[in-house]
Amino acid sequence: MSGRGLDPQGYIEREGSLGRIPHAFRPVVAAARDRVLDVFGARLTSAYLYGSIPRGTARVGRSDLDLLLALREEPTEADRADARALEEALDKEFAQIDGVGTLLLSRARVLSDLETYDLGWFVACLCTPLLGEDLAEYLPRYRPDSLLARETNGELALLLPRWRERIDAAADADTDMGTDTDIAEALRPLVRYMSRHLVRTGFTLVMPRWNGWTSDLREMAEAFGGYYPRRAAEMRQAAVRGYEPSGELAVLRSYVDDLGPWLAEEYARVHGVKAPRPDGP
Template sequence: MQTQVSTQSPIHRSIPQPSYVPVIEDLIACLKSGLKESLHSVYVYGSVANGTAIPNVSNLDVVLVTHAPFSASQKSLFNSINWRFQKDFPFVKGLAIRTALVSEVASLSALFTWGFLLKQCCTNVYGEDLSECFGDYVPSWEIAKQWNMDIEQSAAMLRKEVALAEDAPSQVDAQRRLAKKLLRAAYGLVLHKTKRWLDDPLESGQVFLEYYPQREQTVERLGILLGRRVIPKRSVVGLVDDFAPWLVKEYQKTEFKIG
């Protein structure tokens, strides 16, 4: 069964901001035209799905599932869509598309990766909803580590983006991505204790502090990075160099305890 975005559709319960409805409808039309029968389903996650998107600040985050790998011509489709969005929907900061094959998503090995993302974080806006392949999730250490055990590599990559940013907008965007990643990774350390799903990075940081109050200053500084103000690069780098290795060790310690 294929479901189109509609203001009357029950799917729309998680996308309450009317200004983003035409954006999603246009995206689906472009994907249908470019991918044809290979298109399986489309999902939206992040601030747009949660109804907290801020015009000119928030990205549109999308998961695109196809039957077959992308051909060379189909890969250029994303460039065309990005150009179209810049022209027709300038209030959308950017378009971030994660791709997967149906065979990758609907598999037992994807239970704690794609399964979790689609079931807990995404809203299906077109096509068969693959989240229905998965049962209800209990917040667990297994899920937390699947999404955060790469914190050493991802923090290093985001640190580099901040250090190499050539203008204020680029640096602010990198700062925000870095802060979100570190705060959510911090919350992952206590997910198996709280047994609650949290998407808001600030809320994640506050709950993390209930178990690690000694990190209050770090969480406060990460909250500042979530703002729209350029922070001196040396301060951002110093924060990452302090907190990321600590997170890595805590994940290793917790993995040793829980397994």
């Protein structure tokens, strides 16, 4: 790797490998591999790991297990129910992980023209093969350019109304909860998700100028701050919350009332808007 996540030709290197999985997480990955085969069998064409575990940066008791499963056909509701049951079983059995997330997709969707610079890039560069064929063999190599920026994170303006609905629902639920601790715990996953999404969007906004790739939230925030110093402190704070989320409703409100709208407008100005998907953003 020549630096900043690129190979000597300037293409984004694939991050992660099975060899980088920390020892404490290897039993989790082994169980996940076996159970994915048991549950999906011939329906499965490919299974991948992504996130901190294959990157070797996972923290025991704090990191989640992230899976991407590509099926031979479009996932059904039964498939999604099977995936949820698999997630719950693994999370319950292994204290090393704090949750399991599964992206369930069809092989055809991953390899579609529409997804070449979004899901295709994600599989080719950010996912580590676990089972089956590696779909990266059918995909191009990727540079950190404006097309990739637009197609990976150019939908923030469409997401913000949904985020507001989720925040409003969380605020309404506050009255039904007991202590402040209960409320904070309920909000933490939302803070973590939105913080990470905003930091990644901020990073891909500047990615072509920075000319590289990283999945480290703090490094992403620093790269962003080099080009947008007036927003640098906010992005650094969001990166911290992406790793150590606080359950504060005010933080979520600031994301959808200030940082998010500004970032969506600037993103559209610089890179344009992501091509619409039939099922929305």
